[in-house]
Amino acid sequence: MRQMIRRWAVAAALVLASATAVQADNQGLENPRSTDFHESLKGKKVVFVPLSMGFDLTEGWAAVMRQQAKRLDYSFEIRDPAWSTDAGTRALSQLITEKPDLIVLHNPDIQSYARLIKQAQSAGIKIVQINLESNSTSDSYVGADWTEIGEQAAQAVVDKCDTGKGVSTKIAIDTGVPTAASDVFQLNGIYRVLKQHPAIQVVSQQSTEYNAEKARAIMDTVLQQHPDLCGAIGIWDNQDTGTASAIQQAGKSNQVFLVTSGGGNKVGCENVDKGLFNLYISYNVPLQGEILNEEIARLLQSKSAAGEVKTMYFTPLTQITKANSNPRNCWTLDDLK
Amino acid sequence: MNDTLTRLRYRMFSDRMVGELLSKSWIDSAIPAFFLLIVVLAASLLTTDFWATGNLGDLGRQVAEFGLQGIGLTIVILSGGIDLSIGSAFALTVLVCLVSMNVLGLPVGVALLATLATGFACGLLNGILIGYLRLRAFITTLVTLVIYRAIYDILFPRLASAIVGNTPDSAIWDFVGFGTVLGIPVSFVIFALLAFLLHIGLSRLRPGWRLRAVGGARRSAHNAGINVKRTVCSAYVASGLLTAIAAFLFSARLGSTGADTGIGLEISVLTAVVLGGVSLGGGRGAVGNAIIGAVLVLILTNSLIRLALPGSVNQLLLGVVLILAVLFDAKWVKNRGKILNKLYVSPAYLSLAPRREANPDPYVLNDRLGATELIGLGEVEGPEDVILDEDDNLYTGTRHGTIERFWAPDYVRRETFAAVGGHPLGLNFDRDGNLLTCVGGMGVYKVAPDGTVAKVTDETNRSLLSIIDDSRLRLPDDLDVAPDGRIFFSEATIRYDMSEWATDALEGRGNGRLICHDPRSGTTRTVLRGLIFPNGITVCRDGQSLLFAETWACRINRYWFDGPKKGHREIFMDNLPGYPDNINRGSDGTFWVALLGMRTKTFDLAMRKPGFRRRMARQIASDEWLFPNINRGCVVHVSAEGAVLEVFWDRGGANHPSITSTCEHKGYLYMGGVSNNRVGRVKLEGADPTWTARSDYWEGR
């Protein structure tokens, strides 16, 4: 009998011991993938070469990229050419000698950086192009599909201004910088749609070089010449505030259907609310920023050489009208910081 | 105690360097160069791998393109104009180059020619408008800026895709763009070559001189016969060509161009050129300035980009730098002369022992020069030295640059023996009867008995440690000939010219030197340095030593230039009561010393207070400064051992208040003064009536 009690006591003690032992073990397992992930990104160097800082698109992307850099512990720097292509090429040349791990590149036009991109890739630097592409492809492109934007914009205008639908079939187009990706590809998309609707008449197509005052002056004159203008397509909201203000001043905000596109900054949404823009195609800077972050992380981890595998992702577009301009579609810089 | 401290301070720390540095002609460029040095230092400290070959190679290529444009703009500014269209011309020439290479597929040489032709055309338009039609440069180049830019903006979008669609297949093209020669980028080599040639052209050849003349004083250049219109036109054409070459290098490097190529380029090149030290008024500047400025601006902007500062900070800093540079330039150019005048005079400490009157005092006033015979009264001005030849004719130099000869025996007839120039000071005959003279401001000259003037020497060896270029002679004063024909002469001061000798008195520092010219080898060498206004020189009868006076130190020294005591120097006569000028031999183995003026207690005290003199020089106008007394002088007859035998005064001061030189000849004493207008002659009682200097020097040898 005593032996049995002793045996039971030992068993109970053993069970208790193993129970506590099991408690002590339950601190989980190290996740090798997480460790690898953080190790492979730690200490790397990422440099952003924008068109310029100081406007909503680049400030927004930079804010989002900075946050990930802080989170994943790699360095993030900006070389700001301040709208000068020459300074941008110099910055890029310098970077080729400095050899960072990855460059995020915003191209002022489709060929200024083309040669340098090739050089950088052969020097082993990975490149992600953002929103404005170059003729040289690189490891990755994240950004709007300008052709698609052009098609959407043209379609919206056609819907309002085709025969019998609007006050006339006249539309005006204002472009930005003739050799930038946003111009060449958007115009291609616009004309693809317009070719199918030969009734639409393009009465004016002039470049404003991203200057709002110039856009305003041009639209002003166009409205004088064609008081029955039905629609207008602008290629960027920053310059089209001028176009919109000219339309408003002529009192034709209800008549002229203005389509523009941009990053979806709150200011742009305000203009939609005020009735200055009738349709705003947003490529959603915070979303682009997040996708950019993902591409950066992927490329920094990847063992393949620079330029070996080239991918692209054209980000989704949101059409913002008065009906759906809400905080989800419209962002402020402070939100991203 | 105070005096000792002062003496030590002025011996150890000489203030002369600041003034001498400021008077250098390259000081204008030195300041930007110094600034460049600081920037390079800062850049290499702040940015990692500044000195890496990749970075330097990059910088080299940028300097090549930017620097060529800078030189082009410098050339235009030198001609008195300005070119604001260089940015647009650059864009246009880049376009032409790329079209030729990429689109048309032309060989490199043809593309280069096409580029140069475009640059030539752009420059020629400016040149014709500004040079020949005489439009204003600023507004004209502003208009051509707009025109060229518009042409570029029209053509570029149409050609853009064609340019980027093709890459030329040319090894030379790639070599120019990316190649290196011994590790140095090819474009930089090309640039360095061109810069060197242009520097030579601008500074040493006539086209450069004409350019500067037109830019510096257009009307005078026109009156001098320079073809102003053609010069101005060629300046703009040169700028256009240089822009074209820069564009060629740029195209080879980048292979493409953008919508904003060349925008704002004229501003940055202008900034670079002004920072480098080129004066916007025209006529002043050099290739070196352009290069310094270009490198400065490029390093600044590159470092700012590299430091990942936001672009706005770049603009801010560049704006600040430009403001400081132009502010400094404006103030410096305006005030440089004034500052230099203030800082140049650097007095030193000089202590003269108080005079102890001997008993009996040989310097007691008399009137032995009161009734002299006057020679050439009113006909000669500034007869500093007088000498007679073996025919008893009298020679003396005048401040008109001539040596006058008065015919014996009455010395009334006069003729100009030689026109030397300058102001002939010390006179002496050599063995062959040539008249040697020290000409103030020029050098040592020789006049043959028939009157032909020849230069003996006007330069000596340059001392390594002297900031002032002391290879040239500023104030050669007196000379004498050694038995073997060597000429020893004194240069009173290396810091001042003849017209400013009194400022040297104020300094009281040893600025003078003893120089020897050897006619056998034709070389001139400085023998002794740091002498306090060495003046009169005479070779002693032993033929191995000479006596020389140190005027402001009021003493006469003896220096052995030959023999066992060679190189030894000792004081012959110290603590003279006046300032010794010329020393000459007399009969019976004696010497004659002319005292230019007498010491005053005030001036002696002032010499012990260098701080006082410096303040005086800086705060008061120069015509109010303290001046050594040269109103009353005398002639001292000295024995071969340095004892005073007799002293001759002009008590009334009507004829010879101040005497700089004497000459004993056949029982008479002849004297002259540098501020006098007559030569005097007095009979010496008891002197040897057959004694001449010539017999004393050369007979019996």
Next chain:
Amino acid sequence: MVASEAILRRWRPRNLLRSQEGIVLLLALAAFILFSVLLPSFLSPGNLIALVRSVSILGVLALGMALVVIARGIDVSMIATMVVSVAWSFVLARDGYTFGLALAIGAGFAAVAGLSIGVLVAFGEVAPIFATLAAGSLIYGLGRTFFFQLEMQNVPPGQNWFAAIGQGSLFGIPLTIVAFGVLCLFFHLVLTRTRFGWVLYGMGSNPSTARTTGAPIRAMIMAQYIISALIAYLAGLILAASAAAINARLFNSTMIYDILLVVVLGGIGLNGGHGRVRNVILGTVFVGILLNGMTILNIDYTVQNLVKGIVLLLAIIADSVVNPRDEQTSQQGDL
């Protein structure tokens, strides 16, 4: 009767050809007539108003520039002052300051900027082209670094009256043109009826003599740059009101050269000492006619620039043929 005779004589065609101003006037009339005949929609009142409106801001800026140029200076920092001061006011207004206070602070900044430039030119004796060039860079850099981050600044919300001013009209004339007209009148009075204006002409004509006769040169230099800075601020406000936003990027554009072209085209020479408000109006209207006509023809903006440049070139060539530069009196350093 004598004065009016003199005035009438000046307007005779033969005499008109004698000055650049006259030539430009004739050219402007010729262009006007040409466009009215060839382009059907040119002569409509709406178009003419649009014409003047599109260049009225340029005209306001040209008034400020003209003042400085008459006194033998130049101010290429006007665009920088304009965008930075207005953008800063808008940022301050968004940050919570009352709109009036924000506007006042912006004006104060413009005045301080002008004062600094004036001090640099008057006391530092720096050539105005460089002082203002550097100052422009500095002001723009200052603004971008410290005052605002985004270059595009909308009119603050809730200030619709401000935007209404910019887009409103008075008796059918847009308020921007009215503002231009008022400023023209003001400047005309200052230049022709006040001692300040007369001394300004003296300074431009012969600075050393002006100083010798006791004119307060330094104070006047500072004053003129303060005025041009404040004019720039005003022009910026008008611009922002009419476009509902101010874009600091204007600094990078060639707008400053357009202003100079208007001033010089109108007949105010860069060597100072002469020029009137009517020159500015002439230059502005001429540029406006050209631009408007070309826009109607749907001519590309770049070709417009080319035409502008060629026209100006012809004007200054004509002027130099008619009034050749006198080698004897042209001064060294006259760029």
